[in-house]
Amino acid sequence: MMVHPADSTLPGALADATERALAEAEIRLPRDVLAALERAAAVERDEIARSELATILENIALAEERQVPICQDTGVPVVYLTLPPDIPFTPSIFEGVREGVRRATARIPLRPNVVDPITRRNTGDNTGVGMPAVHVTPGDRLTVTVLPKGAGSENASRIGMLLPSQASGIPRFVAETMLIAGGRPCPPVILGVGIGGTFDTVAALAKEALLLPVDTMDDYEQEICDAVNALGIGPMGLGGDTTALSVKVKRADCHTASLPVAVNVQCWACRRATVEVRR
């Protein structure tokens, strides 16, 4: 999607783009995710699971028809920006994104989910200290990608600092993550898996993996996905063939003595959208 900003200042353009991207992500499920759900519904053998998948597909259609969010947990805003070389990397960039989040919260509307971690006081507009989470990388174009993240699936996510000799145990670690999670993260899930890097970057890799299209998997991803589906947890933990729609892996090199692995669990509502700002 492209947007010609009504407000031509840089923060204004970013606010417009962020608001547009959030509206798109919250209301309309990406087509690759929808197609994966439809494929799962076509082959699922369990009766309760088939009914759960049918309800999910009906809900997706209804949200689009009524122009309301797919899920009441509209998540916390996770934002990825690409900045072309001629755009200065300044604090106003972050202010633009924050303003977009505030507007989206009031207009779509989104549930205010951002609170102080200890007092639990709600900020009211989905912004706060470190929120939205904004990740910036260089690029050819100015783009805003949003990945609003719900808590049910985020809470089931896990990091393991494995031993270098345990590389063959990675599929086990991922499957174990879903064994512990059961129905809590709203399966069928998409699993973003980070392998390598450091304690902090491996989690970022796992989340970035959720931005990848879910309709293709390499052999390794397919092997992990099959291991997860063999658990039979099924949609909503009620049993069935469909526990994971897809597994996506991102890697980085790591210390010779380390093997960090992170699993970022994503519910079936893998909401993401990208808006390019035309200048």
Add this chain to the structure above:
Amino acid sequence: MINLTTPLGDEVLDLRAGDRVTLSGTIYTARDEAHLRMMEEGIPFAPEGAVVYHCGPVVQEGRLVVAGPTTSARMNALTGFLIDAGVRALIGKGGMGPEVVEQLRGRAVYLALTGGCAALAAARMRLCGVYFEDLGMAEAVWVIEADHLPLTVGIDAHGGDLFRAVREKAKTQFHQRFNSKQDSVS
């Protein structure tokens, strides 16, 4: 399909895990903060035969925009007092712990609503009121009139627990597949 209407009574004792039902009538939303507040200050609605819905909806200008279920297991340790007070059904997603299965025994049921299906749920609901509004949109107790909400009996009043059966099968599958010590990471 069994159609239930609030206030609920002994008819919930006839339900079995896996049954498909619909529910109509008044339901009350409650999440973590509302449970804590009710334990401190008392239940603001008549609990006998009542239905508690684990949900933090999106509300705009007195209108329910979307309202799907939240993860019920967060309320595992906060639920007993509601069942003791006469609540007959909990609605949520993901199932609940063994302590709740015991608390429900002979008294109440847990009904599963498809997680994430917030537009569909709201299409069958009308907002009627609110308690504890100071807790904020997600945590307040919203009073909702439901019309044929489609549900699956997840935990019945006889210890039948669909989620536990699935979890146990998953555990067996897991240990069959990953039995080698070499692969063990935890």
